[in-house]
Amino acid sequence: ITLDKVIYFNLSGLRNWSYLVQFIKKLRTEKIDLLIYLGYLVRFRAVLRDTIFYRGAGCRSAVGFTWARHQFFRSGQRQYRNFDNEVVRLMKQLQPLGINQDDITWDIPRPLRPIELEGEGTGPMIAIHPTAKFPVNRWPRDRFIRVMDRLRDAFNPVLVVIGGPEAAAAGGELAQSGGDRVINLCGQTDFIELADLLRRCDLLISPDSGPIHVAAAVGTPVVGLYSARDYPGFWYPYGSHHSIIRKDPDCQVCFLTKCSDMRCMDEIMVEEVVEACSAVLEKGARRDDEL
Numbered sequence: 001i002t003l004d005k006v007i008y009f010n011l012s013g014l015r016n017w018s019y020l021v022q023f024i025k026k027l028r029t030e031k032i033d034l035l036i037y038l039g040y041l042v043r044f045r046a047v048l049r050d051t052i053f054y055r056g057a058g059c060r061s062a063v064g065f066t067w068a069r070h071q072f073f074r075s076g077q078r079q080y081r082n083f084d085n086e087v088v089r090l091m092k093q094l095q096p097l098g099i100n101q102d103d104i105t106w107d108i109p110r111p112l113r114p115i116e117l118e119g120e121g122t123g124p125m126i127a128i129h130p131t132a133k134f135p136v137n138r139w140p141r142d143r144f145i146r147v148m149d150r151l152r153d154a155f156n157p158v159l160v161v162i163g164g165p166e167a168a169a170a171g172g173e174l175a176q177s178g179g180d181r182v183i184n185l186c187g188q189t190d191f192i193e194l195a196d197l198l199r200r201c202d203l204l205i206s207p208d209s210g211p212i213h214v215a216a217a218v219g220t221p222v223v224g225l226y227s228a229r230d231y232p233g234f235w236y237p238y239g240s241h242h243s244i245i246r247k248d249p250d251c252q253v254c255f256l257t258k259c260s261d262m263r264c265m266d267e268i269m270v271e272e273v274v275e276a277c278s279a280v281l282e283k284g285a286r287r288d289d290e291l
Contacts, residue, residue: 027057036097037064038090064093083231087238104238106217108195115193117158117183120200124157124281127198127215129206130170131163134257136265137208137227141170143270145177147205150274152181155281160201161186162194162211203280205273207265212237221284223276228252228264243276
């Protein structure tokens with residue numbers, strides 16, 4: 001498949017009636033035969049809005065307009081409905097085109113100059129991503145530090161703290177508390193370098209965030225620390241070799257981005273995270289011995 005054209009637009013400009021009309025006219029000149037819609041929709045009005053928009057833009061047919069999850073009857077959905085992982089959901093969107101769900105590969109290129117890490121190869125290498133976009137998804141830093149201490153005593157790993165520039169403060173705190181076997185790379189990797197780094201790791205520990213899915217794409221096991229803001233399963237990493245820790249208080253499926261209570265994340269204990277990490281590392285060690 002080749003990409004012939006990219007059409008850019010100003011998202012905030014779509015709120016301006018004049019800009020919106022001009023953009024629709026521009027799309028109509030493309031004479032689009034098929035729209036593949038991969039967005040996820042929560043609110044019914046968003047489904048209706050986008051359907052009308054693309055119809056007005058002249059799209060003759062479309063696949064992918066499904067109401068992936070919604071906010072009505074949340075407790076009933078939580079109890080009786082199983083939600084697909086996002087990768088599975090997206091692949092199902094393509095089934096009307098004859099694209100099989102099993103045809104899932106991520107051919108992420110390797111960097112020309114991989115990042116060199118001191119101590120690599122002297123023990124297991126564990127990546128830690130200590131933050132998340134939404135505050136409601138964040139786990140306390142002091143608990144990350146305690147997990148690092150426990151894993152260092154048990155496995156003597158190389159601990160690599162990852163994240164974007166926004167994670168610099170958290171990364172610095174973890175690195176300062178972790179000793180000479182902790183490497184802080186927050187804000188120092190691009191996407192290709194991050195993927196290569198995670199490919200070389202034995203494990204990633206992270207709350208719900210982008211690096212979880214990069215790790216899954218390169219085959220690295222994840223111990224994911226998930227809040228209960230959304231339906232379970234929807235944003236879990238793709239694959240069956242991951243360990244997900246999630247608590248479900250009465251306020252679950254709130255769709256909040258900020259929370260004054262943070263009960264669902266506070267109920268995730270250091271001990272259970274260490275146990276999950278240990279199980280992954282010990283399984284990997286047994287596999288290496290068999291090889």
